[in-house]
Amino acid sequence: xxxxxxxxxxxxxxxxxxxxxxxxxxxxxxxxxxxxxxxxxxxxxxxxxxxxxxxxxxxxxxxxxxxxxxxxxxxxxxxxxxxxxxxxxxxxxxxxxxxxxxxxxxxxxxxxxxxxxxxxxxxxxxxxxxxxxxxxxxxxxxxxxxxx
Numbered sequence: 001x002x003x004x005x006x007x008x009x010x011x012x013x014x015x016x017x018x019x020x021x022x023x024x025x026x027x028x029x030x031x032x033x034x035x036x037x038x039x040x041x042x043x044x045x046x047x048x049x050x051x052x053x054x055x056x057x058x059x060x061x062x063x064x065x066x067x068x069x070x071x072x073x074x075x076x077x078x079x080x081x082x083x084x085x086x087x088x089x090x091x092x093x094x095x096x097x098x099x100x101x102x103x104x105x106x107x108x109x110x111x112x113x114x115x116x117x118x119x120x121x122x123x124x125x126x127x128x129x130x131x132x133x134x135x136x137x138x139x140x141x142x143x144x145x146x147x148x
Contacts (some may be wrong), residue, residue: 064090 031047038044048056064087071083098106 035044035047038047051059067083067086071080071087074080074083092100101109
């Protein structure tokens with residue numbers, strides 16, 4: 001009786017496992033279907049949960065390497081300009097403008113700001129404060145504006 005019961009339990013566990021695998025496989029097929037149907041980036045962003053941070057970084061690194069190699073080896077100007085545009089666009093989208101512009105240009109921009117504008121600068125960028133505090137001429141200008 002005990003043997004029969006343990007066999008039945010074992011069979012039930014295998015059925016559950018097969019049922020779970022069948023459900024999992026159905027979900028897998030639906031995910032692939034949705035992936036194939038995706039028409040834009042917004043629809044693809046739902047699939048990012050499949051990757052951890054390091055995997056995503058590696059994918060991006062590999063793509064950047066492929067693009068830069070394509071730009072170096074391509075003999076056609078069209079390919080070179082395409083790669084150049086992709087790299088520049090990515091650069092401008094990912095790097096804050098206070099990292100791109102030299103400190104002197106940032107100081108010049110900041111010198112035209114009104115005193116009340118400085119309260120919002122930390123929201124825009126942490127390095128604005130560094131630029132502001134390191135440039136004594138700019139600091140003096142703001143103090144003069146305060147007195148007026």
